[in-house]
Amino acid sequence: MKLKNPMLVVRDIDQSVEFYNRVFGLHVIMDFGANKTLTGGLALQTAETYQEFIGDRAISFGGNSFELYFEEDDFDQFADRLKGFQVDYVHPVKEHRWGQRVVRFYDPDRHIIEVGENMKAVCRRFLASGMTPDQVAVRMDVPMKFVNACLR
Template identity: 30%
Template structure:
């Protein structure tokens, strides 16, 4: 089994697509107005309108109601990304900080309130842990 993607359910597909295009520096693929994908080497981030949940017969996904998942992206330089994103990120949760497990990280919310963590391994152990993974 291969992990394929993470999907965010939203009522504001265009708004989230615009936000993630700025954060990720990648253009979204839009096979339908209610769906978008950011295809990256390590995984795909999908964004689907709340209407798409009905197609799966699953009524349990609620747009902008997530308080348990953090989307994490490995970046080359957390501090540089923080400076780049300052003009359009509205809610910062944690400014760049070196975490006890050896990653330098910054945490913020997307327009729907989903948490995003950008991180860079900075200690020898963290760098070793991520070598070959990404």
């Protein structure tokens, strides 16, 4: 058994393809019309065809119980670039207790998207600020092995 792809049900597949291309640079690598797979493995399925798959069950959007998670090496650049898009934010950029900065927003079908600062970048940011490796490990709640790997 092998997990292949996360698949999102979307109302307008062309609008979703455009969104994921503009915001993340993802491109269609397989196009089956009502189902498209994007670079990175994200699959999109039209709501009409998915409804056929599941029968009379309702499709709900915006349940706030699932998210797609992306990591970004240059988080500041991404957060600045994101301001140029018309996105509905779940919350603005915030820093979690372990130091990782994240932003969450909705795609056109109200699926939550989280973009987080790459954890190695968080580690390097703390080290560059003058923290010792031991202090970074405590601040991030990670093993020293992770901090040492970031030093390489």
